[in-house]
Amino acid sequence: MISPMRIATGGIATECCTFSPLPTRLEDFRIWEGDRLLDSYLIPRSDHEIEWLPTLTAKAIPGGPVTADAYEELKGRIIAHIANLGEIDGFFLDLHGAMNVSGMDDAEGDLAEAIRNAVGPEPIIGASMDLHGNVSPKLLKNIDLMSAYRTAPHIDANQTRRRTVKLIADCIVSGIRPVIAQARIPVALPGERTSTEWGPGMKLWSQLFEEDKADGILECSLFVGYAWADEPRMTACAVVSGTDEAAVAAAANRVARRYWDARNEFDFGVPTYQADEAVRWALNQSVQPVIISDSGDNPTAGGAGDTPIVLEALLKAGADNVLVAGIADEPAAKECAAAGPGATLDLELGGKLDPIHATPLKLEATVVRVYPDEGLGGIHVVLKTKGVTIMLTEKRRPFHHIKDFIRLGIDIEDYKVVSVKVGYLVPELKDAAREACLALTEGAVDQYLERRDYKRIERPMFPFDREFDWSPIAQLIT
Numbered sequence: 001m002i003s004p005m006r007i008a009t010g011g012i013a014t015e016c017c018t019f020s021p022l023p024t025r026l027e028d029f030r031i032w033e034g035d036r037l038l039d040s041y042l043i044p045r046s047d048h049e050i051e052w053l054p055t056l057t058a059k060a061i062p063g064g065p066v067t068a069d070a071y072e073e074l075k076g077r078i079i080a081h082i083a084n085l086g087e088i089d090g091f092f093l094d095l096h097g098a099m100n101v102s103g104m105d106d107a108e109g110d111l112a113e114a115i116r117n118a119v120g121p122e123p124i125i126g127a128s129m130d131l132h133g134n135v136s137p138k139l140l141k142n143i144d145l146m147s148a149y150r151t152a153p154h155i156d157a158n159q160t161r162r163r164t165v166k167l168i169a170d171c172i173v174s175g176i177r178p179v180i181a182q183a184r185i186p187v188a189l190p191g192e193r194t195s196t197e198w199g200p201g202m203k204l205w206s207q208l209f210e211e212d213k214a215d216g217i218l219e220c221s222l223f224v225g226y227a228w229a230d231e232p233r234m235t236a237c238a239v240v241s242g243t244d245e246a247a248v249a250a251a252a253n254r255v256a257r258r259y260w261d262a263r264n265e266f267d268f269g270v271p272t273y274q275a276d277e278a279v280r281w282a283l284n285q286s287v288q289p290v291i292i293s294d295s296g297d298n299p300t301a302g303g304a305g306d307t308p309i310v311l312e313a314l315l316k317a318g319a320d321n322v323l324v325a326g327i328a329d330e331p332a333a334k335e336c337a338a339a340g341p342g343a344t345l346d347l348e349l350g351g352k353l354d355p356i357h358a359t360p361l362k363l364e365a366t367v368v369r370v371y372p373d374e375g376l377g378g379i380h381v382v383l384k385t386k387g388v389t390i391m392l393t394e395k396r397r398p399f400h401h402i403k404d405f406i407r408l409g410i411d412i413e414d415y416k417v418v419s420v421k422v423g424y425l426v427p428e429l430k431d432a433a434r435e436a437c438l439a440l441t442e443g444a445v446d447q448y449l450e451r452r453d454y455k456r457i458e459r460p461m462f463p464f465d466r467e468f469d470w471s472p473i474a475q476l477i478t
C-alpha cells in the first residue's frame with residue numbers, strides 16, 4: 001500500500017423497469033467525471049487518509065431500460081479513466097443495482113467485470129447499492145465487499161456509502177481479502193410493502209447490525225430486489241461479506257430464512273384503494289392535507305410520471321381544492337408557457353410517455369404561473385382546471401419533498417387533497433400528511449405484481465407461486 005491509500009471511484013446508478021416503454025438515454029444521465037466528481041457530494045467522507053481518484057459516476061431518474069449505446073459509452077469512459085490512474089489500492093463502486101440494459105441481463109455484473117479486468121486482481125473493490133437492487137453471482141465474483149442501504153425510504157444512503165468506503169480502507173490497511181456469500185430468497189415484493197418503517201421490514205433490517213458483530217463477518221446486506229424487472233437475476237437475497245467462509249455462509253442463511261419466514265406479513269403501511277375509491281376516501285376525510293400516493297406511476301421507481309389516472313378520478317368526483325403533483329408533458333408545458341399566465345387552453349394532458357398504461361386526458365385549463373427552466377430542470381407550469389390545481393412539468397420528475405412544492409409557490413397545507421406520484425412517503429411528506437392512502441393505480445410500476453406477465457424470472461417464486469418448500473442455501477462466491 002502506498003500512503004495515503006489510493007482509492008478510485010465511479011459507477012452507473014439507475015433503476016430500470018422492463019415494463020416501461022420509455023428508454024433511458026445518455027442525455028437522461030447526470031454525469032460527474034474527473035474533477036467534477038472529485039468536488040461532488042459523491043465522494044464519501046472518511047476517517048482514513050485517502051487520495052481519491054475519480055473516474056465517472058452517472059445517475060439517471062428511474063425509467064425503462066438503458067439503451068445499449070448509452071451504457072457502452074458510460075462504461076467505456078470509466079474504463080478509459082482507469083487506464084490513466086496508475087496503481088490503485090481500492091475501488092469504490094457506486095451503484096443503484098437495478099439497471100437493465102437493452103439486450104443485456106446483468107448490467108452491474110458486466111460493469112463490475114470490466115472494472116475488475118481494468119484494475120487487476122489486487123485492488124479491493126467495494127460496491128454500495130440500494131436494497132432494491134438485483135444481485136448476481138457475476139457481480140459478486142468481481143467485487144470484494146457489498147453494502148446495501150438498511151432503510152426504505154433511504155435515509156441512510158450516505159451512511160451506507162461511508163460504511164462501504166470504511167470497509168474498503170480497513171481491508172487495504174489490514175491486508176484482508178474478504179469472501180462473500182449470497183443466499184437467494186425466492187420472494188418478489190414491492191418496496192412499498194417492505195419499508196423499514198413498519199412491520200417485519202423494521203425488524204429484519206435492524207437485525208443486520210447484530211449480525212455484523214459476529215466473528216468473521218464484516219457486513220450483512222438484505223436485498224428486497226427490484227421486482228419490476230423481468231430478468232433471471234430478479235430476486236430477494238442476503239449477501240454477506242466477511243473473513244470466514246463458514247461464518248458468512250451461515251449468516252447469509254440466517255438472514256435469508258428470516259425474510260422468507262416473514263413473506264406473508266409484509267403489507268402496505270397505509271390503506272390501499274383503486275384510484276376512484278382512493279379519491280372518494282380522501283375527499284371524505286375531515287382533515288387536510290390528505291395525500292394520495294399514485295403508486296403505479298412513481299417516477300422514482302421507474303414509472304413514466306405522466307399518467308392522468310388520478311387526475312381524471314378527481315375531476316369525475318367533482319373535487320375542489322385539490323392538487324395533482326405532477327404530470328410530465330413536454331408539448332403541453334411548452335404550449336402553456338408560450339401562452340402565459342391567464343391563458344385558457346384546450347389540452348390533451350399526459351399519457352404520452354407511457355401509452356401502454358394510460359391515454360391523454362382532454363381538458364380545458366387555465367395557466368396560473370409559469371416557471372422557466374432556471375435551475376428547476378425544465379419548464380414548470382401551475383395549471384387550474386375546475387377545482388384541481390396541476391403541476392405540469394416539461395420533464396419527468398418526482399414531487400417527494402416539501403421544498404419541491406415551496407419552490408413553485410405551493411403550500412400543500414392549503415389543499416384538501418394532494419396526489420403525488422410516489423409509493424411510500426418520504427418522512428417529511430409523511431409528517432405533513434394528516435391522512436394518507438396508496439392508490440393502486442395501473443402503470444409501469446403496478447403494485448399488483450401478480451397482474452404482470454413475467455416470462456424470464458426464476459420460478460417458483462412467491463407470490464406468483466405459493467405452495468412450495470424452500471430452505472436457504474448460501475453460495476460462496478470465490
Ligand SMILES: [Zn+2]
Pocket residue numbers: 130131132152154191
Ligand atoms: Zn430504493
